[in-house]
Amino acid sequence: MNNIIIFKDKESYKILNSLSNIRNDMYIYIIIYSFSIFMHVILYLYGYDNNSQLMNYLSMFPLVAYLSIIIFVIYYIIYLLFNRERYPLSRIIFFCKNIWVNKYRLITSFFMLFSISIFTSYYSSFKAIIPLFNPFWFDKYLLNIDKWLFSGYQPWQLIHNLYTSPWISFALDLAYQVWFFLVYMLLCYYIVSKSSVIRSQYIITWLFCWIIIGNLLALLLSSAGPVYAYKLFGYDDYLPLMKLLYKEHAWLGNQGEAFVLWSLNTQKNLWLSYSEGKNMLGGGISAMPSMHVSMATLMALGSYQIHKFLGWGFILFALIIYIGSFSLGWHYALDGMVSAPLTYIIWYITGKLLNKK
Numbered sequence: 001m002n003n004i005i006i007f008k009d010k011e012s013y014k015i016l017n018s019l020s021n022i023r024n025d026m027y028i029y030i031i032i033y034s035f036s037i038f039m040h041v042i043l044y045l046y047g048y049d050n051n052s053q054l055m056n057y058l059s060m061f062p063l064v065a066y067l068s069i070i071i072f073v074i075y076y077i078i079y080l081l082f083n084r085e086r087y088p089l090s091r092i093i094f095f096c097k098n099i100w101v102n103k104y105r106l107i108t109s110f111f112m113l114f115s116i117s118i119f120t121s122y123y124s125s126f127k128a129i130i131p132l133f134n135p136f137w138f139d140k141y142l143l144n145i146d147k148w149l150f151s152g153y154q155p156w157q158l159i160h161n162l163y164t165s166p167w168i169s170f171a172l173d174l175a176y177q178v179w180f181f182l183v184y185m186l187l188c189y190y191i192v193s194k195s196s197v198i199r200s201q202y203i204i205t206w207l208f209c210w211i212i213i214g215n216l217l218a219l220l221l222s223s224a225g226p227v228y229a230y231k232l233f234g235y236d237d238y239l240p241l242m243k244l245l246y247k248e249h250a251w252l253g254n255q256g257e258a259f260v261l262w263s264l265n266t267q268k269n270l271w272l273s274y275s276e277g278k279n280m281l282g283g284g285i286s287a288m289p290s291m292h293v294s295m296a297t298l299m300a301l302g303s304y305q306i307h308k309f310l311g312w313g314f315i316l317f318a319l320i321i322y323i324g325s326f327s328l329g330w331h332y333a334l335d336g337m338v339s340a341p342l343t344y345i346i347w348y349i350t351g352k353l354l355n356k357k
Contacts, residue, residue, distance in 0.1 A: 024195045031207050033100050039122035048129050048246045109192045116207075123210050126215065126286035128273070130219050136232060138160070138223040138288055142332040143237050145188040155326045155333040156226075157243045166248035173261045173323035176292065178322060183295045187304055197354050202302045204354075207346045209294050212346065225287035227267050227329035228274075238329055247330065263328045289339035290331045296321040297343040 080091055145156055190202045226238035246263060252259040272283050296318035304311025322340070325331040 134222040223287040290335035293336035294339040
């Protein structure tokens with residue numbers, strides 16, 4: 001009988017501890033739901049509340065969570081082997097038991113993921129209607145600044161002059177596709193981690209990057225991006241690049257069905273979403289600033305806190321994403337030059353404020 005009472009007390013303690021974790025994350029939840037309520041009011045007032053992609057993102061997150069767990073377990077196994085662990089199987093079993101013991105932390109983590117899915121839905125919904133509030137106007141300036149920065153050339157010309165193999169374009173495109181899963185994998189890692197300043201710093205920076213860089217600055221510096229510059233304005237600076245990419249896409253397709261440039265299909269779908277007003281997951285056209293580069297920069301900062309070796313790997317990945325951003329026609333070079341330092345500034349200020357608490 002006493003054993004049963006003790007067990008119940010332990011379970012009660014774990015539940016209370018989980019509630020304490022939610023309380024410790026109160027600042028994060030305030031940011032998430034303040035932003036979501038504000039965006040809901042904006043969308044409702046302007047008659048776009050039906051454009052919300054809430055259910056799409058909610059249905060997507062279980063898949064992201066499962067993949068994150070699988071990828072993290074694989075990383076943990078590699079980590080053990082890299083450190084020459086004498087009993088890797090015992091460590092893995094202990095790791096899995098520890099997950100079960102801390103299952104209530106997983107429950108609170110899924111509540112956090114649920115909340116972030118709502119946040120992401122409202123972010124994406126607002127991004128899709130940015131041109132209605134502020135029509136694209138900044139592309140011309142971005143093209144001219146890029147040409148000035150690179151001595152009369154567009155940056156894609158300099159990069160593609162360094163290689164001629166379609167396989168390099170394929171590798172850049174693959175990194176661009178993997179980016180999505182890495183963004184949420186690292187976010188999931190920090191969400192399930194124990195409460196700490198670094199954990200809060202990463203999650204809060206993640207949120208503010210999407211709000212400040214992805215919504216606010218994207219609204220003020222409304223731009224469509226190189227891939228759409230010709231269709232919208234007749235600017236043909238990137239037209240030769242797009243013709244080259246479609247040529248490489250066809251060549252890669254002949255090597256096998258999996259060897260294609262997925263970015264081209266995504267770009268086509270985004271254009272249809274914009275031109276025909278159709279909803280799609282992750283819809284919305286926006287170039288300046290680059291959220292791909294922003295998140296790649298944040299992942300480099302966050303992973304460096306986990307392990308320096310991992311951090312250097314993500315620094316390399318951020319460089320690849322930056323090159324791919326304009327080599328695949330998504331962004332102007334300046335887009336990443338703006339978002340990367342802004343991401344670091346948000347990270348730095350967030351850390352300073354949290355350390356003062």
